Amino acid sequence: MAIAESGETTVTRRTAAAKKPIRLFRNLWSKIALTPMILTAVVVFMGGTIWTIVYSFTNSGLLPRLNWVGLDQYERLWSTAKWIVSIKNLAIYGVFSLTFTLVIGFVLAALLDRKIRFEDTFRTIFLYPFALSFIVTGLVWQWILNPEFGIQGIVRGWGWESFTFNPLNDPEIVMFGLLIAGLWQGTGLIMCIMLAGLRGIDEDIWKAARVDGIGVVKTYVQIIIPMMRPVFVTAVVLITSGIIKLYDLVVAQTAGGPGIASEVPAKYVMTTMFGGQNLGQGFAASTMMLLSVVIILIPWALLEFGGRKRG
Amino acid sequence: MANIDALNATGAATASVAPRLSDGPRGPKPKSALSPRNIMLYGTLLIVSIYYLLPLYVMIVTSLKDMAEIRMGNVFSPPVDVTFQPWVKAWAEACTGVNCDGLSRGFWNSVRILIPSVLLSMTIALISGYTLSKWKFKGSEVFFTILLVGAFIPYQVMLYPIVIGLREVGGFMTDIYQGTCGLFTAAEGACRGRVQLFGSLSGLVIVHTIFGLPINVLLFRNYFASIPDELFKAARVDGAGFWGILIRIILPMSLPIIVVSGIIQVTGIWNDFLFGVVYTRAESYPMTVQLNNIVNSVQGIKEYNVNMAATLLTGLVPLVVYFFSGKLFVRGIAAGAVKG
Numbered sequence: 001m002a003i004a005e006s007g008e009t010t011v012t013r014r015t016a017a018a019k020k021p022i023r024l025f026r027n028l029w030s031k032i033a034l035t036p037m038i039l040t041a042v043v044v045f046m047g048g049t050i051w052t053i054v055y056s057f058t059n060s061g062l063l064p065r066l067n068w069v070g071l072d073q074y075e076r077l078w079s080t081a082k083w084i085v086s087i088k089n090l091a092i093y094g095v096f097s098l099t100f101t102l103v104i105g106f107v108l109a110a111l112l113d114r115k116i117r118f119e120d121t122f123r124t125i126f127l128y129p130f131a132l133s134f135i136v137t138g139l140v141w142q143w144i145l146n147p148e149f150g151i152q153g154i155v156r157g158w159g160w161e162s163f164t165f166n167p168l169n170d171p172e173i174v175m176f177g178l179l180i181a182g183l184w185q186g187t188g189l190i191m192c193i194m195l196a197g198l199r200g201i202d203e204d205i206w207k208a209a210r211v212d213g214i215g216v217v218k219t220y221v222q223i224i225i226p227m228m229r230p231v232f233v234t235a236v237v238l239i240t241s242g243i244i245k246l247y248d249l250v251v252a253q254t255a256g257g258p259g260i261a262s263e264v265p266a267k268y269v270m271t272t273m274f275g276g277q278n279l280g281q282g283f284a285a286s287t288m289m290l291l292s293v294v295i296i297l298i299p300w301a302l303l304e305f306g307g308r309k310r311g
Numbered sequence: 312m313a314n315i316d317a318l319n320a321t322g323a324a325t326a327s328v329a330p331r332l333s334d335g336p337r338g339p340k341p342k343s344a345l346s347p348r349n350i351m352l353y354g355t356l357l358i359v360s361i362y363y364l365l366p367l368y369v370m371i372v373t374s375l376k377d378m379a380e381i382r383m384g385n386v387f388s389p390p391v392d393v394t395f396q397p398w399v400k401a402w403a404e405a406c407t408g409v410n411c412d413g414l415s416r417g418f419w420n421s422v423r424i425l426i427p428s429v430l431l432s433m434t435i436a437l438i439s440g441y442t443l444s445k446w447k448f449k450g451s452e453v454f455f456t457i458l459l460v461g462a463f464i465p466y467q468v469m470l471y472p473i474v475i476g477l478r479e480v481g482g483f484m485t486d487i488y489q490g491t492c493g494l495f496t497a498a499e500g501a502c503r504g505r506v507q508l509f510g511s512l513s514g515l516v517i518v519h520t521i522f523g524l525p526i527n528v529l530l531f532r533n534y535f536a537s538i539p540d541e542l543f544k545a546a547r548v549d550g551a552g553f554w555g556i557l558i559r560i561i562l563p564m565s566l567p568i569i570v571v572s573g574i575i576q577v578t579g580i581w582n583d584f585l586f587g588v589v590y591t592r593a594e595s596y597p598m599t600v601q602l603n604n605i606v607n608s609v610q611g612i613k614e615y616n617v618n619m620a621a622t623l624l625t626g627l628v629p630l631v632v633y634f635f636s637g638k639l640f641v642r643g644i645a646a647g648a649v650k651g
Contacts, residue, residue: 029553030446037439037528038454040521045461048472064475111356123641124634125360128367131633131640133582135599136626139606140366143373143615144386154385184366192641244465248584252603269467274589279471286467297463 049290056283064279073284083285086263092175093182093264094243100183101239102232105190110220112191113198123195127188134185138252141181142168168254171261178246178253178262185249186242190235197231198224233300240296244289265289374398374620381615397616401624405617407604408593414621416594417601420512421581421628424597428516429576432523436572437565439524440531441557445543455528462525470589473518474509477590481508515590515597519580527572534568535561567639574636574643578629598625 059069077083108126112119129137144150147166155163167177201224209219225232247266254262265285273282365387373381374397375390403413410416443455484506492502508514538561546556587597596604602625606618633640 027446027448030442030448030451033438033442033446033553034451034454036435037458037524040524041454041458041461044469044473044476044521045464046457048469048476049461049464051472052468064471108359111352114352116352116356122356122360124637125363127641128630128633129363131578131629132626133584133599133629135582135584135603136622137366139602139618139622140370142606143619144366144369146386146615149381149385149615151386154387157385184363188363241463248599251584252607255607266465266467270585270589273467273471282467282471286465286470289465290468293463293465 052283053287053290056280056287058280058283060279060283062277062279069280073280074288077281077284077288080281082260082263083265083268085260086265086268089175089262090243090246090264093179093246094240096176096179097182097186097243098236098239100179101187101190102235104183104187105235106194106225108187108191109194109198112195123192126191129185130188132185134248135252137181137185138249138254141177141184142253145177145180169258171258174254174258174262178249181253182246182249186239190239193231193235193238194228197228201227230304233304237297237300241293244292244296370619370623370626373616374401374623376616378614378616397614397620398624400614401605401617401621405605405621406611407596407601407608410594414598414601414605414624417596417598418624420591420595420601421598424512424515424519424587425577425580427513428519428523428580429573431516432520432527432576433569433572435520436524436527437531437561437569438557439528440533441535441561443528443532444535444538445540445556446553455532458525458528466522466585470585473521474589477509477514477517481506481514484508509590510592512591512595515586515595518586518590519583522586523576523579526575530572530575531565531568534565538564570636570639571643574632574640577632581628 055064055066056073057068057070058065059067059072112122116122145152145166145168147153147169152163152165155165167173167180205223205227206219209223214223245266246264247270250256250262250264250267256263256267266289269282269285269289272278272285276282369386372389373386375393375395376384377392377394377396380391401413402415402418404411405413443451485504488504488506489502492504496502508517542560543556546560551559582599583597584599584603587600591597591600602621605621636643
């Protein structure tokens with residue numbers, strides 16, 4: 001670092017600092033300037049997380065109290081039907097959301113990469129939902145999936161009276177109603193990331209594949225996709241952390257209904273923490289959410305950063 | 312520090328997404344305009360486009376019909392008699408609980424949250440990014456790593472500690488205010504005021520600033536790192552200090568990154584629901600929270616046209632930002648990809 005003095009030189013020159021106060025003063029400014037960020041990182045992010053984990057082992061109700069109850073909150077959590085339903089829902093939504101987002105995102109990016117006209121227009125169309133909030137997304141799709149006036153009503157109006165497509169009121173498929181909306185909002189982002197990845201691939205690869213007589217689809221599957229591994233890893237991490245956060249969309253589109261059929265963990269945390277005066281449960285549930293992020297992120301971090309450290 | 316370098320590499324890779332997108336299309340050249348391949352290609356794209364455009368179309372047509380017409384037709388039928396009454400009602404008359412002054416209240420709340428949040432978070436992020444790239448000190452990178460890791464923690468984990476933090480800091484500031492205020496004024500009862508952070512707009516501004524930091528600091532830090540050190544050496548030789556270099560050299564050069572960061576912050580804060588619902592009270596709810604309360608209220612008959620007008624109104628701000636910023640938005644979200 002050419003400009004700022006390193007810490008060691010500051011220490012060795014501390015005696016000289018009396019003579020040259022300006023030098024120490026300048027370093028001081030950089031520390032003062034970074035204070036808000038340091039407080040955020042250490043106090044809010046680290047401190048807050050540790051606080052929640054610690055209090056998840058207490059029987060806090062309306063107010064946080066340090067009455068240790070060991071793993072009681074976790075045992076109660078895993079014997080609560082609503083939490084189990086939440087986890088199952090998230091698993092269903094997660095598997096389908098991850099698969100479809102990756103496939104649709106990649107296919108759209110590949111289509112846009114085929115030297116087409118109006119590329120900018122198509123990209124603008126695919127990406128604009130990402131600018132909208134989950135609340136707006138959820139409310140629009142709630143209206144489109146309305147059984148009376150929406151898709152079901154239209155098809156019945158054509159004369160197919162027995163046609164049934166009412167995902168938001170059917171506990172069996174309500175998560176797919178959410179999925180339609182979630183995919184609409186989120187696939188544009190992944191398409192953009194994939195497109196950037198495709199543009200980063202050398203044109204010569206395509207030429208070589210053509211010379212060898214390999215078809216377009218085969219080239220994508222066998223050559224391009226393996227080359228885009230880092231892009232896919234980034235996309236997977238992005239989609240997964242988005243899935244775990246799933247909350248606003250559910251609140252807007254189904255409010256967890258019908259019954260508890262579309263509850264998700266993030267909503268469970270909010271209800272117990274701010275609605276049920278049951279803080280300990282909320283802390284335990286949010287710690288489980290954190291744990292799932294850690295389980296996903298650690299292999300990714302090892303893959304991405306551990307490998308490079310050795311290399 | 313290998314971790315930091317790797318994270319940087321991720322940032323740098325995503326930052327270069329936008330220029331790559333503008334390189335233009337690749338792949339073999341199409342042979343004729345109406346080949347089966349082209350029909351397939353454009354046909355697929357058009358069908359997919361319909362799926363993406365449909366909700367926007369539905370919002371617009373529904374918001375322009377009256378309720379009688381909605382009951383007659385379906386969500387896709389275009390309006391016969393165009394009426395702007397639902398828009399007026401959504402803006403000025405729609406009810407949430409006891410308040411019947413429409414979405415305008417939420418809109419202005421959101422504006423009052425948005426402006427200070429964006430300014431504060433961008434200022435802190437810019438200064439932090441500048442310090443982290445050009446005035447490193449021992450340990451500064453460690454704090455930065457903690458900040459970035461923190462970006463992946465689910466918000467639910469930190470919600471309650473922040474509630475307590477806001478209450479405590481508010482109480483502490485009240486003590487200071489009430490203690491020192493007597494020194495400046497002798498009027499009876501002049502010092503009864505309290506500093507309210509939890510449940511007020513200022514508390515929400517602080518929360519948005521905190522959660523906007525990771526991505527924005529990363530953005531500014533990587534941008535400033537690409538500015539050559541020679542420039543700083545020259546400025547140092549000329550006698551400029553920490554703030555002198557920041558104001559005279561860094562600021563004039565950082566307009567593009569300020570715009571990108573601004574786009575991330577404006578759309579992110581406007582679209583927020585979670586923090587709004589946790590950290591404010593009913594009278595100061597932001598627009599998204601109020602919108603959800605209007606549309607999903609259980610009482611009264613559902614006025615779908617008013618609901619859709621309200622939904623469209625709420626989505627208008629980020630949509631305008633999106634359509635006017637174009638490629639910069641892409642660059643912003645590509646950088647925001649790290650936010651997770």
